[in-house]
Amino acid sequence: MKRFQRFLMILACTFWLAGTVLAGGTEHFVTVRDDLFDPEVIEIENGDTVTWFTSEMNQNMHSVLADDGSFTSGDPEAHPWQFSHTFNTGDAEIFYHCVVHGAPGGIGMSGAVVVGDGIVEPFSINYGISGSWYSVLTDGQGFSIEVVPLQNLLVIYWFTYQVVKTDKGDITTQMWLQGAGEISGGSATVPLQRPSGGIFDHPQAPTFESWGSATFTFDSCGHGTVDYASDVDNVSGSFDITRITPDVQCQALEGLQ
Numbered sequence: 001m002k003r004f005q006r007f008l009m010i011l012a013c014t015f016w017l018a019g020t021v022l023a024g025g026t027e028h029f030v031t032v033r034d035d036l037f038d039p040e041v042i043e044i045e046n047g048d049t050v051t052w053f054t055s056e057m058n059q060n061m062h063s064v065l066a067d068d069g070s071f072t073s074g075d076p077e078a079h080p081w082q083f084s085h086t087f088n089t090g091d092a093e094i095f096y097h098c099v100v101h102g103a104p105g106g107i108g109m110s111g112a113v114v115v116g117d118g119i120v121e122p123f124s125i126n127y128g129i130s131g132s133w134y135s136v137l138t139d140g141q142g143f144s145i146e147v148v149p150l151q152n153l154l155v156i157y158w159f160t161y162q163v164v165k166t167d168k169g170d171i172t173t174q175m176w177l178q179g180a181g182e183i184s185g186g187s188a189t190v191p192l193q194r195p196s197g198g199i200f201d202h203p204q205a206p207t208f209e210s211w212g213s214a215t216f217t218f219d220s221c222g223h224g225t226v227d228y229a230s231d232v233d234n235v236s237g238s239f240d241i242t243r244i245t246p247d248v249q250c251q252a253l254e255g256l257q
Helices: 002-024 250-254
Strands: 027-032 041-044 049-054 082-086 092-103 107-115 131-134 142-148 153-166 169-184 187-196 207-218 223-230 235-243
Touching (some): 107 235, 153 187, 153 207, 169 207
Parallel strands (some): 041 107
Antiparallel strands (some): 049 082, 131 235, 142 153, 153 169, 169 187, 187 207, 207 223, 223 235
16 A cells, blocks of 8 residues: 555656646756866756756855856855756857856856757857967966957967987977968868977077867857877877956857857
8 A cells, every 4th residue: 555655656746747847848957066067068948947956075165157147056155055047048058157166258167058949050260269278188288379350260379298209218398389270160270380490589480390280169159179180290189178368259259140
């Protein structure tokens, strides 16, 4: 008898939850971890609800604040908490961040909610992408990126390192690469050159060696992907990049496209 009563209770709860989903949309969940939102980008339908929650293991102060101020979880808290917001915006892409560990424009601990039927205008590079970018996995390296609108070019300066083989073994030295490539929508493939032979505070011109190429693809004002390959150093790979400098114009310009 008790098993049957338990079954009826579970069945009733199931229908109640199903009614909630049908009447008010679907609820989606984002985990607030120590240094990121998981997932960072979530796709939902208009009328759906997103719930952010921390785990009992979380010891850091966190919050959720929309870049445009349309929703907020309130003051940062360290103890377990959750915050829900229902999106009735129509097709939209709303960026948000943690006020303690992030900032508007995809800096640091940040995320995005994509609202719509899966038909979202693809991101296009604009002048606001210009700034300093890096990969969180390789702190101390990064990019200076500049958009030249009149020439439709993405100009890249990549500050990194290279391994040089010597008689005494491999040594690591600083290396920078530079190049410019034509922008097409949200990406640009940039041929990269490696300068060498320059002298500090001296007019001697450096020489430039073709190194390879890298394709920069941006899906928002604060996040991109770099796919690189070099026949010279026999290396290739891919990694995500995040902007360091604040987004001053990118989101405003994106709205005008």
